Amino acid sequence: MPRNCSAHDYSTLIRKWRALSTKTVLRVREMSTPEPLPFFEVTNDLLCREKPFLYISAGIHGDEPAPCWALLEWVEENHSLLRNIPILFYPCLNPWGFVHNSRLDENGEDLNRIWGNVFHPLTEQILKRIEGLSFFLSLNLHEDFDANGIYIYEPYQGGRTDRWTNQILQAGKKFLTLDTRKRIDGKNAKNGIIRPRVTHPPKEGIPEALYLFQNHGTRNFTIETPSEASLEKRILSHKAMIEESVRLATRT
Ligand SMILES: [Zn+2]
Secondary structure, three states: OOOOOOOHHHHHHHHHHHHHHHHHHOOOEEOOOOOOOOOEEEEEEOOOOOOOEEEEEOOOOOOOOOOHHHHHHHHHHHHHHHOOOOOOEEOOOOOOHHHHHOOOOOOOOHHHHOOOOOOOOHHHHHHHHHHOEEEEEEEEEEOOEEEEEOOOOOOOOOOOHHHHHHHHHHHHOOOOOOOOEEOOEEEEEEEEEEOOOOOOOOOOOOHHHHHHHHEEEOEEEEEEEOOOOOOHHHHHOOOOHHHHHHHHEEEE
């Protein structure tokens, strides 16, 4: 994050992405919605039905700013890697919430519970965009005010914990400790890992991660940092976990 810039400075965040697109293969596209502030997508124009791609989103909850900056910084440092990997990134899915430090959007809606609604102005565009595409990895980046450390949601469909989950947490642990709670968000947690059953979605609506996992992907991780830790450490920890996830998914 640039010095002297607020964690909720959306115009600087987008200006930085646009600057990046002028010197790299990345393209930044404004998405039109009825909302006063547009959200943006970032691609490298390698998306096609034949090749699985990397999907990363951040900022669906506007009071969780660290991952938005972490994704930007990680791409600033690794854009050459993205020349050959098809990508689709949404750097900040709730711009109004980001600016107003609000989990919800300006209509009081939790945008992480609307992914079963194909007519919502946000999901309508994204679901159309990803129709027919498959992901080799999708990451949803979040923060949690109740957390005492980092943790990850890994969709559970039976079987053992994905060994990548622990490796990703190990990378994030260089900057922040693991969340020690045994119950997180009403679910059992162990060593910073929660495995929600894909057959038991939240009553309030379908989260982004579940939609992506069930319709497009093989591996999905929802990565969380503790909101009460320093912003710098949260950014560094998220960046390290993005880095490790992508490393694991693209190593040959
Ligand atoms: Zn969140």
